[in-house]
Amino acid sequence: MSVRPDSPRARARASARRDGRSSGAADILLAAVLWGTAGPVFTLAPSSASPVSAASARIVLGGALLFSLVAFGARRADLLALLRQGRRAWVPLAVGAACGAVYQVTYLASVALTGVAVATVVSLGSAPAFAGLLSWGGLTRRWTVTTAGAVVGCALLMSGGEASGVDPGGVALALFCGFTYAAYTMLASRLIERGGDDQVVMGSIFGGAAALLLPVLLASSPGWLLDVRGAAVACYLGAVGTTLSYVLFARGLRTTPGATATTLSLAEPAVAALIGLVLLGEHLGGVALAGLGLLAASLVTLVWPARR
Template sequence: MKKISFFLVLLGAMLWGTTGTAQHFAPEGAHPIAVGTMRLAVGGSVLFLLVLFRRKQKVTDWPVKAIVLAAVAMAAYQPLFFSAVATTGVAIGTVIGIGSAPILTGFIEWVAFKRRPDRQWWLATVLSIIGCVLLFSTQGDIELDPIGFLMAIGAGLSFSGYTLVNKQIVQKMPSEMAVGVVFTLSAILLSPFLFIYDISWVLEPSGILVVLQLGIVATAIAYLLFVKGLMGVPASSAVTLSLAEPLTAALLGVIVVGEVLTPSAVVGIVMIFLGLAVLFYTPPTRSSNYGK
């Protein structure tokens, strides 16, 4: 059962990895934050419809505080991550934004929930993060902007918070309903961006296809799989598994977009694979404190 949960989280992360390729085919002039907002708007709408068709559950039974926290965290992640990438570059923004999340999640679990990560998790996380650094180290000029750095850390913390809070939510309500309610609320919180940025590109054929792919596949289906798998794995392990996202993005860039990988990027891909393999196949040691 645990292997199935790991696989669901991994598959969800791989679907997130299609985001970059989809954005490559977006019409010219589509602002990244506007794309991210439309992604949540479509994904939230699809998930809301799913909630309507689910069995009824009393609103009084919902963990309202946790739902609001998860929605705020997910809504904050979109502008923080895209702004960090725009400010400090793709390489630094992506590595810090995505790579900091596993470390932050493991630290919070350790301090707040007294769940000390085991050696398996540390090895997998270190291998995967080093792999991410190598994968993005040759993409553009490396320029560490302090504001961009803080926004990237904020993005990592937002995703970490979303995952940790969702771990609590799925224990009290069906995973499908949990994702639907959280993303519907997140979409509402981000809706003001639709009045700030030009979204006329959505009416173009390529714009419609990109938004549908991002909203349905890379958001609704991806997060349903992620949250479903989250029920059977520690939050810190789930966030480490999410590093399959940049791995998938890199491979799709080569296969679909025609990008060329540098030798260091190839080594990075291998290291991410090794990190995920350690987390997926190695059984936890008896000294692990998860669940205690």
Template sequence: MILAVWAVVFASALWGTTGTAATFLSRDVSPLATGSATMAIGGALLFAIAARPASRAIADPQARRWLLVGAIGVVVYPLAFYSSMSLAGVAIGNVVSLGSGPLFAALLEWRVTRRPLTRRWMLAAAISITGVVMLAAGGHGGDSPVNPDDVPAGVALGLLAGAAYALYTFTSAEVIARGHSSRATMGAVFGLGAIPLAVVLGFTGAPLVQSLGNVSIIAYLALGPMFLAYVLFGIGLRRLRSSVVTVITLLEPLMATLLAVAVVGERLDLLGWCGLGVILIGVTLLSPARRPRLRPPRT
């Protein structure tokens, strides 16, 4: 039990370092290059460790249509996620992207499977949306390196990232429901998504290989938050209740915010801090009472 808790804690800490690590890339590296490199390399690794069962899942006609839709989410998520942090800052971009994911996931379930929205979800959604508005309206203050005028666009991209995350989470769960293992499903959906991301990387990734520092940071993002964190999270999910796991993973946006302030030099004004806290409260209320079928990795 203790090992499982620490596995989820370490996974959440790794996820929380993504935005800060990306800020150490050279200025000529675009967020599109960062996102495509991280997810393309990580996706290829996830496919490699499950190549045979993942290939069987892709060959299954019923599963393949869900995998292709999920691959769209895999492609959109890292591009929107890193672009959001580039515009709105690490703290706001991270919190909005991660906090909106569960909301969009519930909306997908309601629209596709006709699963009704509960009063608890509606309350949590109202609280989270209020927090997002507070973040966008307040945002950065003082001597923060983020341009306040870019925050609204960054928030919008964070919401797009949350929707994309919900899309590949939902479709992956549908594939698992059709008899494929989570390992095979992850390998298949991320392997398929890695193909178009590799194309994006081909057009945008030239600056990444111009310095050893850039290569090292991308290697960390792909192997740490994308690959190792997923393995650790799987250990936790097998032994802990989902409600416990959900609370532990709140360390992720907390870690991202603390690093953004302490390392990157971002400064949130009072309204921004209050908005961040409101979003965390909303996400906590969304903590499910049942064990999830799947929780794919974040970039």
């Protein structure tokens, strides 16, 4: 029996889909807010904690916790069901884990070569474009316009009107960083769309990334983790900045396309800037404030439910 498009049942289904998309976008935005707190929290770590060591600790702790939640919890059966799919699941999970690990390393390497502002703008700003290319054919005019506005706003926010040195090698690494972020987001999104449990997919990807980054952590002088303050920072970065945030991110991917998710994640630098402005006594110039406003307006427009 077919359902008329203007019937109460059809309208209810359409409303449920719109509500699901709005809820998923809100989950992804909340995940980006938690990611945005990672940088300010890292400033509280002991001086002996290098960015490479902190990023590795974040993924090792957070990824191990994410994987433990699905391997030893109520979703163990879903994990086994996913793994029984064979290469159809193993290949995207393995590639996603490698991309998750490479994303962290290439971002820090690009920061070292070309500075925080340029590396952040290029990596985060290019990710939505790469995600759009990976999902070519499913893009909308609304996504294109809001993504362009968000990328420009992000660039204005991070540059703040200050001149930054640009290293070609650093820019290339930042572009590769943006590609790997978009790649593991799209891979996770497609596995979830094919019926995989969202937490199982994300836990498997970041469990693999944790295994890949464990040698990096051990080689990066992790003695700062034995300090009480260092341990507290690492626990926050792992449990909140990774585990909780990626649980929300994975749940959002149930109803939010991967290309849209990468655009929404541009809220991360905005949150970091606001924390620096309000809590850390930092200052933003007129250009940065304009970029912050443009970024916020673009993200709100993207999240706002579209009319039928």
